[in-house]
Amino acid sequence: MAALQFPCTFFKTQKWMDDYAASDMRCGDLTEEQLKSLYRLDYISDRVDPWTLTRRSSMDRPRSIFCCNLRGQGEKISSQQCANILFDEFRDLSHLFSVYGPYRYLIEKMITHMQNGNGVPFRDPSLDRALKEHVIQDKTTNSTRQLLQEAFNTYIDWENKHLPASDKDRLRKVILDGKLPKFNRFQDNFNGMGITVHDTWVTHITLKSLHIENDRYQAVVHYKVQDHFGLDSDDILNKTFSQFNFFRIWFVLQRYNQFGFKPFMTNMEATVRITGGRGAGKH
Template sequence: MSALHFPCTIFKTQNRMDDYSAKDMRCGDLSESQLKTHFHLLDVSTRANPYTLTRITPFTQPQSMFYGSRGEGEKITRQQCASILFDEFRDLSRLFSIYGPYKHLIEKMITHMQNGNSTPFRDVSLDRALKEQILNDKTEISTLLRIKEVIKNYIDWGTNTYPLEKKDELRKAISGGKLPKFDRFQDNYNGMGITVHDTWATHITIKSLYIENDRYRVVVHYKIQDHFGLDSDDILNTKFSQFHFFRIWFVLQRYNQFGFKPFMTNMEATVEITGGRSES
């Protein structure tokens, strides 16, 4: 019986890594009339009007008692308007990032969108959050626990190997589980829900399998990629469109007068599984 050799990639999502053709990676593709008519983005910011390139003050806000008393707001350049919108974007992000070691990430990623010109984003905090999420998932749909179950069940203890013919059992087990995401209740407030939430592509690789004296140790590597960008469905969802935060994000990304580029968010984590032949 042939043995499976490592490292070995045991799972890949249908979504590809580095897929710049994805809908949420579009930028600068919508006109003012499209944003207003199709997406109903009339009220975008409380600080600047991206269409007229004017500052918004109490005298230029329709809901203000001072509205209209001093005419149109101060004219600003497109660059000044973008800077004002990004500052408001960062300030509003704090509504979704209240506590914990990852609350700083969203502001860092917004600044990367402003200055990074679509270069991929990596941060050790993201890798740490991913590893914690994988290790702390004790549910029956945990991909890590499902990998452990399959390894334990199909190890050939006579040769201390994992059979090549049982490779697909690993893929099937992972497919029946839930890939690491940040959609738990606490992620609504700890900064991970707003920075990553769902994910686009996942690759899972067994880097090594060591078996001796009826014990085994498996090293598993997760490579996960998300897109920091919004597609049309996102902003047409009232759950998102009600917030100025997402309105500003969409306009900065998709308005043809701005066109700030979304980017790939990359995360990796390496975790170990250990166990024995006799464990239940």
């Protein structure tokens, strides 16, 4: 029976890599009227009013009894000044979701990338490290690493020291039954990964090599994951998200036709080693 040839990409999610037609990749496509009437974004910032291009006073808040008299009475500013102030507030508000850990600074870098990057894809070694840690440290029985370890233990042709090519689809089905690495765990609400990545858009998994010797094997598996740093209508209409100025500012900076800052692809990769031995997957 023919051996599987490497590298072999045996798993791809249904969504596409580099899908710039996705709903959360739109930008500059909504008017002030649409943002107010469809999404109830009359008030989005404590520092500026993007609709009148004015700075707000410290008393100009929705809950202030003076707001009706003061709104729109502040200093006039340019559209560029308004965007810069919104991005500063955007970064400051991100601290609510990024409290501790080595990834807490990522969200600020990604907001700044949205401000200056003109839609260029984003890469950072911290993202790769976070993905690798997630894959390795997930000890649950339906994690991709655990399931692949069991599959290799079971499907390797030990006599011929290879993995049969006919088992490629078995590997794919194993992953379909498992839990892909996503950053939607409880700790991700505070460590910076939940707000920067959270759910992921697409995952590709590739078996780069498989070394078999003395009834033991070492598989080198590569994960390529992509997410979108952008918001769609479902995001801003979500009651949980819409109550935070953080998401309201983000949506207006991205979707308002007077701003139109481009969302971008967030790319991350990780290579892990999976080891096992003959008979370990049999019960």
